Amino acid sequence: MGMLSLPGFLSCGKKKDFSLTNEKDAHSSDSDENSERGNWSNKGDYLLSMVGYAVGLGNVWRFPYLTYQNGGGAFLIPYTLMLALAGLPLFFMECSLGQFASLGPVSIWRILPLFQGVGITMVIISTFVTIYYNVIIAYALYYLFASFQKVLPWSDCFSWADELCSKTRLVSDCNTTLHGEIIHANYSFITGNNLTCINGTISYKPVQFPSEQYWNKVALQRSSGLDETGRIVWYLALCLLLSWIIVGAALFKGIKSSGKVVYFTALFPYVILLILLVRGATLEGALDGIEYYIGRQSNITKLMEAEVWKDAATQIFYSLSVAWGGLVALSSYNKFHNNCYSDAILVCVTNCVTSVFAGFAIFSILGHMAFVSERPVSEVVDSGFDLAFVAYPEALSKLPVSPLWSFLFFFMLLLLGLDSQFATIETLTTTIQDIYPKVMRRLRMPITLGLCTLLFFLGLICVTQAGIYWVNLIDHFCAGWGILIAAVLEIIGIIYIYGGNRFIEDIEMMIGKKSRLFWLWWRMCWFFITPVLLMAILVWSLITFSPPSYGSVLYPTWGTAVGWCMIIFCVIWIPIVAIVKILKAEGNLVQRIVSCCRPAANWGPYLECHRGERYSHIVDPKKEKEHEIPTVSAFVY
Numbered sequence: 103m104g105m106l107s108l109p110g111f112l113s114c115g116k117k118k119d120f121s122l123t124n125e126k127d128a129h130s131s132d133s134d135e136n137s138e139r140g141n142w143s144n145k146g147d148y149l150l151s152m153v154g155y156a157v158g159l160g161n162v163w164r165f166p167y168l169t170y171q172n173g174g175g176a177f178l179i180p181y182t183l184m185l186a187l188a189g190l191p192l193f194f195m196e197c198s199l200g201q202f203a204s205l206g207p208v209s210i211w212r213i214l215p216l217f218q219g220v221g222i223t224m225v226i227i228s229t230f231v232t233i234y235y236n237v238i239i240a241y242a243l244y245y246l247f248a249s250f251q252k253v254l255p256w257s258d259c260f261s262w263a264d265e266l267c268s269k270t271r272l273v274s275d276c277n278t279t280l281h282g283e284i285i286h287a288n289y290s291f292i293t294g295n296n297l298t299c300i301n302g303t304i305s306y307k308p309v310q311f312p313s314e315q316y317w318n319k320v321a322l323q324r325s326s327g328l329d330e331t332g333r334i335v336w337y338l339a340l341c342l343l344l345s346w347i348i349v350g351a352a353l354f355k356g357i358k359s360s361g362k363v364v365y366f367t368a369l370f371p372y373v374i375l376l377i378l379l380v381r382g383a384t385l386e387g388a389l390d391g392i393e394y395y396i397g398r399q400s401n402i403t404k405l406m407e408a409e410v411w412k413d414a415a416t417q418i419f420y421s422l423s424v425a426w427g428g429l430v431a432l433s434s435y436n437k438f439h440n441n442c443y444s445d446a447i448l449v450c451v452t453n454c455v456t457s458v459f460a461g462f463a464i465f466s467i468l469g470h471m472a473f474v475s476e477r478p479v480s481e482v483v484d485s486g487f488d489l490a491f492v493a494y495p496e497a498l499s500k501l502p503v504s505p506l507w508s509f510l511f512f513f514m515l516l517l518l519g520l521d522s523q524f525a526t527i528e529t530l531t532t533t534i535q536d537i538y539p540k541v542m543r544r545l546r547m548p549i550t551l552g553l554c555t556l557l558f559f560l561g562l563i564c565v566t567q568a569g570i571y572w573v574n575l576i577d578h579f580c581a582g583w584g585i586l587i588a589a590v591l592e593i594i595g596i597i598y599i600y601g602g603n604r605f606i607e608d609i610e611m612m613i614g615k616k617s618r619l620f621w622l623w624w625r626m627c628w629f630f631i632t633p634v635l636l637m638a639i640l641v642w643s644l645i646t647f648s649p650p651s652y653g654s655v656l657y658p659t660w661g662t663a664v665g666w667c668m669i670i671f672c673v674i675w676i677p678i679v680a681i682v683k684i685l686k687a688e689g690n691l692v693q694r695i696v697s698c699c700r701p702a703a704n705w706g707p708y709l710e711c712h713r714g715e716r717y718s719h720i721v722d723p724k725k726e727k728e729h730e731i732p733t734v735s736a737f738v739y
Contacts, residue, residue, distance in 0.1 A: 135438065135709070136204055136435075136708060136709060138539065138708075139204055139434070139435065139535070139539075140356065140357065140435060141437055142361055142435050142436065142437075143357075143358060143361055143362075146365070147357065147361030147362070147364070148432065148435070148436060148440075149445060149448065149449065150361075150364040150365060150369065150521075151357070151361060151364050151368070151432055151521070151524070151525060152432055152445070152449045152525075153368050153449055153452050154364045154367055154521025154524065155423055155428050155521065155522055155524075155525035155526075156421065156423050156449055156450075156452075157368070157452070157453050157456050157521075157522075158421075158518055158519065159238065159515065159518055159519055159522075160417070161421060161453070161456050161457045161460050161518070162460045162464065162490070162514075162515070163486055163487075163489045163490045164417065164485050164486065165417060165421070165457035165458075165460065166395060166457075166460060166461035166464045166465060166485075167483060167485035167489065168413050168414075168485075169395060169396070169461055170394055170395050170465070170483060171413075172404055172410045172414075173397065173401035173402070173403075173404030173405065173410065174395065174397025174401060175396040175397050176397070176401055176405060177413075177414065178458070179405060180405065180410055180411045180414035181414045181417065181418065181454070182454070184417075184419075184635070185418050185450060185454055187627060187632060187635060188415055188418060188419060188627075188631075188635045188636065189418040189419060189422045189424065190446065190447065190450050190627075191624060191628055191631075192422070192424040192425070192589060193422050193424055193429065193446050193449070194442070194443065194446040194447075194624070195592075195593065195605075195628065196425075196429040196430050196433070197429055197430075197445060197446050198433075198442050198443075198605075198608070198609045198612070199213070199430055199433075200431065200432070200434040200436075201434065201436040201438070201442050201612060202438075202608050202609070202611070202707060203434070203705065203706065204434050204435075204436075204438075204707070205430075205536055206427070206431045206434055206532035206533045206535070206536045207224045207225055207427030207428075207430045207431055207529060208221035208222055208224075208225060208427075208533050208537070209221075209533075209536035209537070210430055210434075212701060212702040212704060212705040213595075213600055213702075213705055214595045214596070214599055214699065214701065215683050215699075215700075215701075215702055216595075216599075216683055216684075216698040216699050217591060217592075217595040217599075217680070219675040219676035219677065219680060220591045220592055220595065221427065222675040222676075222679060223587070223588050223672050223673050223675055223676055224425060224426055224427035224588050225530065225533050226671070226672045226675070227580050227581070227584045227585060227588070228426050228427050228428065228526050228529050228530065230576055230668065230672070231426070231526065231576070231580060231581055232523060232527060232530070232557060233557055233560050233564065233576070234561070234564055234572070234573045234576045234577060235519065235522065235523055235526070236342060236345050236346060236519075236523055236557070236558075236561060237338075237342060237561055237564040237565060237569065237573055238519060238573070239515075239516060239520060239523065240338055240341035240342040240344075240345050240565065241321065241341075241491060242490075242512050242519060243341040243344060243345060243512075244321060244338060244341045245321070245491065245495065245508070246509060246512040246513060247341075249505050249508040249509040250509070251505060254495070254504050254505060254508055255316060256312050256313040256317070256320075256495055256496070257312060257499035258312055260312075262315070262319050262320050263312065263315050266307075266308065266309055266310050267309070267311075267312055268309040268310070269311065269312060269475075270476075271306045271307075271309065272289075272306060272307040272309050273289040273299070273305070273306060273307070274289060274305045274307045275288045276289065276292065276299035276300065276303045276304040276305060277299065277300045277303035278292050278298060278299055278300060279297070279300070280295075280297065284300070286303075311492070311496050312499075313492050313495045313496035313499065314492045314496075317487075317491045317492050317495075321338075321491070322567070322569065322570050323335050323567050324567060324568075324570060325566075325568045327571065327655050327656075327658065328575070328657055328658055328661040329568075330567065331563075331567065332566055332567025332568055333566065333567060334562060334566050335565050335566065335567060338565040338569070339562060339565045342558060342561055342562070342565050343558060345523075346554045346555070346557065347554075348520060349523050349524065349527055350550060350551050350554040352524055353524060353527055353531070353550050354546075354547050354551065356528070356531065356550075357432075357528065360528060363524070364521050364524065366517075367517045367520050367521040367524070368521050370514075370517055371514045371517045371518050372456075374510050374511070374513065374514040374517075375456075375459060375460055375463045376463075377510060378463040378510065378511065378514075379459075379462055379463040379466060381467075381507065382462075382463060382466030382467040382469075383466050385501070386470060386473050386474075387469045387471075387472060387474070388466040388469045388470055389469065390469040390472060390473065390479055391466050391467070391469020391470065391472065391479055392462060392465055392466055392469065393469075394479040394480065395461050395464075412639065412642050415638075415639050416639060416643075418454075419585075419586075419589070419636075419639065420581070420585070421454075422450060422453060423522075423525075425586075425589035426526070426529070426585065427529045427533075428526055428528070428529045431525070431529040431533070432525055432528065432529075434532060438707060438709065438712045439612055439613070440612070442609075442612065443609075464489070464494065465479075465483075467494070467497045467498065467501075468482050468483055468493065468494070470497065470500070470501075471493070471496060471497035474500050482496075482497070487570070490515060494511060495511075498511060527550070527554070530553060531546070531549065531550055531553065570652060571652055571655070571657070574652045575650055575657065575661060575665050576668065578650040579650070579665040579666070579668050579669045580668055580669060580672060582643060582669075583640065583644070583673075584669050584673055586636060586639060586640040586643065587640065587673055587676075589636050590636045590637060590640060593628065593633050593636065594633060597628045597629055597633075598629075599699050600701065602628050602629055606624070606625075607716070611712070611714065611716070649662050650662060650665060703720060704720055705717075706720040
């Protein structure tokens with residue numbers, strides 16, 4: 103049936119709809135400036151979504167460990183400098199880019215068609231990461247449900263434990279005095295003869311805490327390595343399904359629904375962190391933990407080590423989620439004149455303060471664990487999975503009313519993971535919307551649910567008995583170099599090819615004219631400091647590459663090869679798209695390359711009323727799409 107539509111502009115981006123069917127996308131509302139793509143309902147939705155995206159699991163399980171490892175409070179100096187020199191400039195750039203053109207991470211490369219493969223790389227890497235990230239959320243869900251017991255199942259060596267399981271250190275052998283002579287004997291002989299060990303000669307058996315064995319034997323049912331896939335762990339598969347149902351339910355109306363959910367998922371973790379901090383600070387040994395974190399006397403000499411600066415730059419880079427495509431996607435739903443400058447500073451500062459704050463909550467309770475187990479704090483501190491699912495649960499199991507504290511901790515991990523996941527899925531749906539806008543307007547809900555279903559099935563390999571090895575493998579390769587390569591090309595393309603000064607003029611169209619002094623710092627960073635730092639991190643990462651491993655388990659050669667194939671698959675689109683663009687251009691080779699380095703004819707603000715004189719000549723993106731027929735190479739239009 104035909105549809106009569108006589109749209110007329112009432113105001114900027116508002117259309118009067120005379121359509122007989124009056125089809126409306128749930129992604130937009132009458133109050134939106136951009137009625138086709140939709141806008142955030144209010145600024146709070148956007149800011150909390152950005153905070154939720156930037157503040158993730160790494161703030162809790164990686165930053166505190168890095169601070170402890172790299173000189174305590176002294177580490178905050180390189181961390182803050184790297185925020186100013188590398189993190190914030192990239193963050194501000196991506197927020198401005200998405201808001202200016204109201205486009206996702208692939209379509210935004212109308213700004214520089216030759217580099218459109220960079221956007222595809224970002225989206226593919228985000229897809230890989232979202233597969234395993236939801237598996238981590240499934241782990242948190244499993245532990246959350248396991249906390250609903252009177253006695254935490256990892257609080258002692260129960261039926262699932264083996265002879266190596268122990269809550270205390272077990273003496274293996276030592277030196278003792280027998281008949282006036284010093285002898286070396288095993289501990290059973292010494293206790294059997296009522297002898298005592300000589301101080302400083304005691305050797306301990308290699309034992310495992312109950313929480314470590316519970317993590318490996320019960321939660322993961324971990325196999326011996328990547329070669330032994332084993333069966334799907336059914337309860338982890340159900341937790342993974344539940345996590346995808348939560349994500350799908352929060353995103354079924356796009357930013358209109360997720361923007362409301364983040365008021366809880368982004369804010370409540372701070373309440374839990376505060377509760378854990380107050381509880382931890384009242385425990386014996388908490389001060390020892392805090393001193394290990396910040397340091398009684400910070401080790402300033404650590405700043406002379408290159409590794410410390412590399413760790414600070416890497417943590418800032420990954421913590422802020424730059425070059426993943428999510429910042430561009432979320433910012434693309436802003437109104438054109440939103441102050442993206444103040445937003446970028448607010449979100450970046452919030453992210454870093456959260457990391458420091460989380461460290462106090464984590465280390466105060468780890469200090470108590472060290473006190474109770476009569477071990478130095480250095481022996482109970484860890485990062486990553488071992489902190490979240492072994493060390494911290496072990497510490498919580500020693501507290502009164504331990505199920506309550508365990509529930510709060512894993513509920514916090516769940517929320518931290520979910521709002522980061524919301525933004526990543528929104529990145530993928532935004533990409534689809536930019537390529538197939540009419541289809542997405544009609545079928546947003548089934549497409550979003552279908553995407554979540556597909557990603558659930560792809561993630562099933564990660565909930566087998568070898569699942570943790572796959573999670574670690576994807577994280578080792580995809581979440582590393584691919585993002586660094588994309589970030590380096592992004593800043594080179596926009597600042598050196600499109601033009602840094604031209605980009606600044608674009609930003610001023612949104613936030614107003616600024617003085618040369620205002621832009622001095624940003625020019626220094628964008629033109630020189632930030633790209634040099636990113637290149638240094640990339641080169642350092644390649645030089646110091648080590649084959650992936652999980653604990654003491656080494657990966658087989660084919661596993662490492664799969665990792666390389668994943669990263670190659672992610673970045674190969676950069677040269678492929680560049681070659682396709684050059685082949686489709688006209689003229690000789692030099693002319694073709696030059697034309698591909700110019701913005702596309704439809705590059706500029708999405709709405710005509712925002713284009714002004716600078717972009718008055720551009721092809722209307724909406725009219726362009728009406729004649730556009732998507733093909734296999736729909737990304738490369």
